Amino acid sequence: MNGQIDLASRVRRRFAVEGVEATPSAVVSAVRSEPAGAVLGDSAVLRLANQVHSDLVGAGPLTPYLTDPTVTDVLVNGRDVWVDRGSGLQRVSTVLGGVDEVRRLAQRLAAGCGRRLDDASPCVDASLADGTRLHAVLPPVATEGRTCRCARFASDPSRCTS
Incomplete structure (x- = not known):
């Protein structure tokens, strides 16, 4: 391996x-x-x-969650990954690598939206090509490290929770 x-x-x-x-x-x-x-x-x-x-x-190690129709939210907080399948957030054991890899992942996703994410522009709110909503924040705005959220619309609206 x-x-x-x-x-x-x-x-x-x-x-x-x-x-x-x-x-x-x-x-x-x-x-x-x-x-x-x-x-x-x-x-x-x-x-x-x-x-x-x-x-x-692409979305690297987040791809399985972003292509899973049961997942409505994927959150990255530092190097921790959380997903919501309609019953609240659950931490998953996905290896993202170091902080630099997480930053590159967020930048790659932002670039896929035609947006920039760097020290001069440390936050982005945009839509990926498939309609997934991307929210990403880098330091110094994100004081605890890199954060990223990919929110998808549920294919079955009855699964949505508020």
């Missing part, structure tokens, strides 16, 4: 350095071209490529 984490990091770094667009097929090719990727089976390569692609252009 550690080898796949290192492989994913090398592939992500390669896209960042080369400035190549991270299309799904380009990510699969990059994973396969790595020496460690040559020994992986097809399903492992695709799983790793999907993870790397999501980390580069």
Whole structure:
């Protein structure tokens, strides 16, 4: 497993350095071209490529929650992740990495909305392409670290709680 984490990091770094667009097929090719990727089976390569692609252009480790139709809210407070499936917030064991990774995740989501999130503009309130509402705040406005909330409209309005 550690080898796949290192492989994913090398592939992500390669896209960042080369400035190549991270299309799904380009990510699969990059994973396969790595020496460690040559020994992986097809399903492992695709799983790793999907993870790397999501980390580069998507919601990274939040993707499973943002694509789950039962989840209405995803909150990131520092490095803790909470989700609401209609019965209140529950903490989930999702690894986001360090504070820099959380910041990059929030910036990537903001960029997906066509917005900027940085020291000069430390908060954003915008909509992602799928209609998910993004609220993200960085220090110094967020005094306890980075915070991010992705709120989705429930597909079944009867599940909404106020």
